Amino acid sequence: MNPNEIKAIFLSCKCIINKINIYIMASKKKILKKIQILITNHYETPEEAFDFFDKSGNGKLNKKEIVKLLKQAEISGFIRGIVSSKLIEGYDEDGDGYIDWKEFKAAVDEINKSVN
Numbered sequence: 001m002n003p004n005e006i007k008a009i010f011l012s013c014k015c016i017i018n019k020i021n022i023y024i025m026a027s028k029k030k031i032l033k034k035i036q037i038l039i040t041n042h043y044e045t046p047e048e049a050f051d052f053f054d055k056s057g058n059g060k061l062n063k064k065e066i067v068k069l070l071k072q073a074e075i076s077g078f079i080r081g082i083v084s085s086k087l088i089e090g091y092d093e094d095g096d097g098y099i100d101w102k103e104f105k106a107a108v109d110e111i112n113k114s115v116n
Contacts, residue, residue, distance in 0.1 A: 031075055031083060032111045038073040039108060046108045050101055060098035063088060 001009075043049040053061055053069045061069070066084040075083060091099055091107045099107070 027079075029114070031070075031073075032114055034073040034075060035069070036108075036111050038069070042072075046105060047101070050104050060096070060100045061104065062098055066099065 039046055039049045043052065049069075050061070053065045055065055055068075056062070063081075063084050066087055067080050070080045070083055071077070087107065088097065088099060091103045093103055093106075094100075
C-alpha cells in the first residue's frame with residue numbers, strides 16, 4: 001500500500017468512529033432509559049441488580065459484566081462495547097477500571113435524575 005491508500009483507510013476509519021460516537025451521544029438518553037427500566041422492573045433494588053451482575057463476587061463490575069447488563073437492557077450488540085467503556089470512563093472515580101457499588105449507585109442516581 002502506498003501512503004495515500006493508508007491515509008484514505010485511516011480517514012475512513014476515523015469517519016466511522018465519529019459516526020458511532022454521534023450515534024451513541026444521540027442515543028444516550030434512550031440507553032440510560034433502558035438501563036433504568038431494567039433495574040427498576042427486574043430488581044427490587046439497585047443493590048440487587050449490582051449483585052446480580054457482579055458474577056465474580058468481588059464487589060466490582062468489570063467491562064464484561066457491564067456488557068452483560070447492557071445486553072439484558074436490550075442495548076444493541078453493535079454498541080455495547082463502546083457504551084460499557086464510556087460508562088467505566090464516566091463513573092470509575094478511583095480509576096481502577098471497574099465500577100464498584102458506590103460508583104454504580106452514583107450512576108443509577110444520575111440516570112434516574114436525567115431520565116425523569
